[in-house]
Amino acid sequence: MQKNRTRHNQHISSPFETAGISCSICQSNNTASITTSMTYAMRSDGLLLNEPLAKVHCFNCGVLLGRNNQPEQAYLRSSGNSEFDLKRHQAVANGIANLLETSSNQSILSTLCKSDARVLEIGGANFATALALKKLKPHLQITSIEPSPEQVPETNDIDIIIDTFSTKHFKHKFDIIFSNNVIEHIADTRAFLKQCREMIEPSGCLIVCCPAHTPASNELLFSDHLYHFTPQSLALCCQAVGLELVAQQVAGWDTLTQVYLLRPTTGGQYQLEEPKPTQLFQVRRRLLAEWSKQDTLLKSQLDASRPLLLFGAGEFSQLIRTYLPKTYAKVSAITVDSVLGARQFDKPIIEFGQLRVTNQQILIGLNPSVRPAVEQKLSAAGFNQSQIIVPTV
Incomplete structure (x- = not known):
């Protein structure tokens, strides 16, 4: 130092x-x-x-x-x-x-x-x-x-x-x-x-x-x-x-x-x-x-005809819930790798391994440092770029 x-x-x-x-x-x-x-x-x-x-x-x-x-x-x-x-x-x-x-x-x-x-x-x-x-x-x-x-x-x-x-x-x-x-x-x-x-x-x-x-x-x-x-x-x-x-x-x-x-x-x-x-x-x-x-x-960026998922059940997703209320209101469910350690939300939480990819859009509710890795994970699971929404904050 x-x-x-x-x-x-x-x-x-x-x-x-x-x-x-x-x-x-x-x-x-x-x-x-x-x-x-x-x-x-x-x-x-x-x-x-x-x-x-x-x-x-x-x-x-x-x-x-x-x-x-x-x-x-x-x-x-x-x-x-x-x-x-x-x-x-x-x-x-x-x-x-x-x-x-x-x-x-x-x-x-x-x-x-x-x-x-x-x-x-x-x-x-x-x-x-x-x-x-x-x-x-x-x-x-x-x-x-x-x-x-x-x-x-x-x-x-x-x-x-x-x-x-x-x-x-x-x-x-x-x-x-x-x-x-x-x-x-x-x-x-x-x-x-x-x-x-x-x-x-x-x-x-x-x-x-x-x-x-x-x-x-x-x-x-x-x-x-x-x-x-x-x-x-x-x-x-x-x-x-x-x-x-x-x-x-x-x-x-x-x-x-x-x-x-x-x-x-x-x-x-x-x-x-x-x-x-x-x-x-x-x-x-x-x-x-x-x-x-x-x-x-x-x-x-959101398509009203598609369900919206929120990836992440931690601190950043709670910030989205609080400070982006219009976006959060469109979220139908939250998905995470594991429900262990998930914070409290008023939406259903689904483990990502149990999720079936259809036409949903998915919003990444994680800090910027880990978003690139999550984007790769979502792409590998079958989500295309039009389905993946990344915040700019």
Whole structure:
């Protein structure tokens, strides 16, 4: 991981109408709302909110703030044990292990090699990442905490705690703390980082993985992503609680995830690239505008005389249901390779192997990175190009 060499410019003026909202990270009033024409918003588990998506961009530190009301309903989780889910957890574990092994910081390498090194995962989901990391590094003493687990495995390999991190009292500190896709959901970032700082040994480190600020991605569409951090905005939070940014990189398991390596403050200085918040605002606004237009664009490709299938029963298909309601209304059924791990929908779900290809059209409801492979799969199954519909978002 390479350190950047340019200092952070403290204030950049906005050419856009201000939102009248103070940034909760840097306290700047130089903010602007990013509005959409969408009727609903969606939580990351697929829960619909009866209000438009609301985001506010800060032109000083570049953070994007989520402004939707947060429902109290418990998260609707899948089992988390589909082949895709398990591969993802393994990839995260591989990435965490590789990050620690290749760190340029000698104290972090020494910590990893300790025979009794203690590791805490915050937000264990189904604990598959912690279990995979234990197999990679058997000497680590791993604890994983999760308030609402997808499932709880029977294992003695790791310590499992079903509780909330903010209220849990731990008996000892940890050498390594890591979280993946947690911090963006937490309302009080500084309080979370402060508690992490208090739980880290002086020579330890904190690994925070969260949606990358660039390129702008569909992660912006989740109402419960309260923050889309830039390195500058996260560094400000760290400085306030006695942490410092050591390094950052794009995650090896997901190009849309940024990995930040933090440690207790030692007086070192990690210099950041000068932010470009105006450019970032334009990119974010453009992505949301493209989603607003997508329903109309897809309508021109759909044949009303043909049944419409939706391929995929995961996160992206739920985004289609929420933000492309006219297109989703035409869907007669959803098809997937396996119903294991499918999210909740109000349409019948059919395993692809049981599907008989006739004159249907099929809309690919998966992230852009996997669409080419799915197109090939559909073509091999007998769908022609006029039947395959690919979103442009």
